[in-house]
Amino acid sequence: MNGQDYYIPAAAMAISLVFKLPALRANWRDPLLRSVCVLLILAGAVFTFAAPPTIAAVNRWTGIPNLSAPLVYCLITAFSASCLILIFNWRGGPPEETRRTSQRWIAGYSVVIVAIIVLFVLGDVPEERLRDFDTHYANTPYIRVMIALYLLAHNVAAMTMVAMCWRWSLQVRGWLRTGLVTIVSGYAFSLTYDATKFAAVIARWTGNNLDDLSTYAAPPLASAGALVSAVGFVIPLVCQRASDHWATWARYRRLGALWHEVQSTAPSGTPSVRMSWWSPAEIRVIQRESDIHDGFLRLGPCFDRRQREDVYERAITDGADEATARAIADAAMVAAAVRASAADPDGPGDGDADAEDRVLIVADGPRDLVRISHALRHSPLVAAARRHSPVPGV
Structure with missing residues (x-):
């Protein structure tokens, strides 16, 4: 994948965020709306900073080889947490329980982000790798743990999202169910991304070489998964609003x-509005x-x-x-x-x-x-x- 393959989805996320900002200004205390905006920001950031041209630029500007790797891993981890928090706020329930659950996920994934940073500092990655960092440094002390940790955190989030959204989709109908099934489809791509990454890294651990899975197969799966999942989050919000708008106009006409x-x-002469x-x-x-x-x-x-x-x-x-x-x-x-x-x-x-x-x-x-x-x-x-x-x- 080249830079355009990353920047186009990032631009789509940015446009979606722009349309959400007026509603956020009017209802900034709404946790669901805040969660949606945070998710869009993080999704756009993941696509932007995971693009090879951006990776090279960040490494060059900071003067630290491969600094983009932990940066992207941290963004992916934060994005995974934001998806979980959004789905908990979206599903609803007692506010206190939802808040406590969100705080637990934030705390857990914050620990992962800190660990990624610490492990990168402890490791040694002198040679810049724009596309195959995971497999090239899969056997490097500390870095191998960092790679496994971010993949594991992403995999836990993906499996949790699939389980939650699928169970919820069986209980609802209409646009909400369509959105949930779409999210499940998106996270199916994400789970396949995790599988290809794990397969390539484990192959390196065992002395084999499946680098092409990580370098060429995994990025398109990640892109497809993020885009399909984002569409799933948007479908109920946009389509339900459009349906309500259509129903209102239909009522107006039928009256x-x-x-x-x-x-x-x-x-005669009665003033009309x-x-x-x-x-x-x-x-x-x-x-x-x-x-x-x-x-x-x-x-x-x-x-x-x-x-x-x-x-x-x-x-x-x-x-x-x-x-x-x-x-x-x-x-x-x-x-x-x-x-x-x-x-x-x-x-x-x-x-x-x-x-x-x-x-x-x-x-x-x-x-x-x-x-x-x-x-x-x-x-x-x-x-x-x-x-x-x-x-x-x-």
């Missing part, structure tokens, strides 16, 4: 028939629902409970379920009220014989506005009620 129905009764094109979908839905409820209040004197009950019974007889029959009955009452209101803008008088049967649609509790809107557009019973509703004074 259209009911909104247009009741808005037709608004007095204008939404800018960039207004969030959630705000648009709230405003549309508010307009509908205002329309119900205007139409209240024209609502006829007896008509609603008749339509409800007919809908049940036609095989509709309880919720659908209720929505059809409400829609029929609204449609009839709109026609009656248009024919008699002043509404029924106080002495009207049917006044005691005319009720607000909200009197019996909340209604499913989307179902009512759908019934207004599609129900034959509502169309019949609209055609044959009684007109005051006729």
